[in-house]
Amino acid sequence: MIGLGKMGLNLVENAVDHKNEVVAFDLNKDFVDEAAAYSDAITPVSDIDEMLAKLPSPKIVWVMVPAGNPTNSTIDQLIEKMGEGDIIINGGNSNFKDDLKLNKAAEAAGINYFDAGTSGGVSGARNGGNFMIGGDNIEAWQTLEPLFKDIAQEDGYLYTGRAGSGHYLKMVHNGIEYGMMQSMAEGFEILEASEFDYDYEKVAKLWNHGSVIRSWLMELAEEQFAKDPKLSAISGTMHSSGEGKWTVEESLNLQVPAPTIALALMMRYRSMQQDTFTGKVVSALRNGFGGHKMDAAK
DSSP states (O other): OBOOSHHHHHHHHHHHHTTOOEEEBOSSHHHHHHHHHHOTTEEEOSSHHHHHHTOOSSOEEEEOSOTTHHHHHHHHHHHHHOOTTOEEEEOSOOOHHHHHHHHHHHHHTTOEEEEEEEESHHHHHHHOEEEEEEESOHHHHHHHHHHHHHHEEEEEEEEEESTTHHHHHHHHHHHHHHHHHHHHHHHHHHHHHSSSOOOHHHHHHHHTSSSTTOOHHHHHHHHHHHHOTTOTTBOOOOOOOSHHHHHHHHHHHHTOOOHHHHHHHHHHHHHTTSOOHHHHHHHHHHHHHHOOOOOBOO
16 A cells, blocks of 8 residues: 555555555655554555565555645556556546556556545545446456455445546546535525524434435534534635546536536635635535545634
8 A cells, every 4th residue: 555644544454454464655654653553464664665575466556645646656656666467556536537548558567557436535444435446457356356345335346347437437426426515515504594593413413314315424414513513613615626627527528417516516616715604514524524624714
């Protein structure tokens, strides 16, 4: 595992709990030390070369670092250093177009490339996640499948075929997530603007017990309102990781109307200009499932 942040470390601990052995590396030595302290099944290393030297063949390397240049440059290094039949898993939130380029370079070196869209947040990574996995070589997938079976919830992983298809599926998943969070947040803002005095923690709890809109997001809303009943400590700025934008761009490329997702994305951008209660709810929900940053109220 390369990358021992909030997702990578939890995936490592999940994996070793299921009798897997992991060689762990991060540029932050404190993260490496924390991983090594968890279990004797985790071998700490100080660089990529040491990591590769300790792996049996076929070498399997999971990259869990921020999407974009950090991921792409790390995988470029691995392609130079790994050998035929080895396996790279890109578990971050990469754009599927980057996967297509990386897969082409890996394929030229005889390396098997897999893109694993990862959902379920930090708790999923630790206790059983949801994984959408693309990759061209089905025999290499058969090598990987026992690992995903270990670390996923029951029925919580799917091999989707061609390289790029895993992150494409995760992209659309995140677009749907944008729309769901936006509609929930707008509902709470209507309640906030009304003449009635609602306890939002109790409302979220009610809606999550037998109602049509019950969900994990509603559970997270209940948890966040329990901490801060009016979300007064945070601003309504809604940050985004890019996947909603990519989903809308793809809908335009394919000429498939996606008005709910598109408007949810626009509302993210609007939140950068003016504080709203809607923004506070979405920001709190993102923090709840993924540990994403919340801005303090001004």
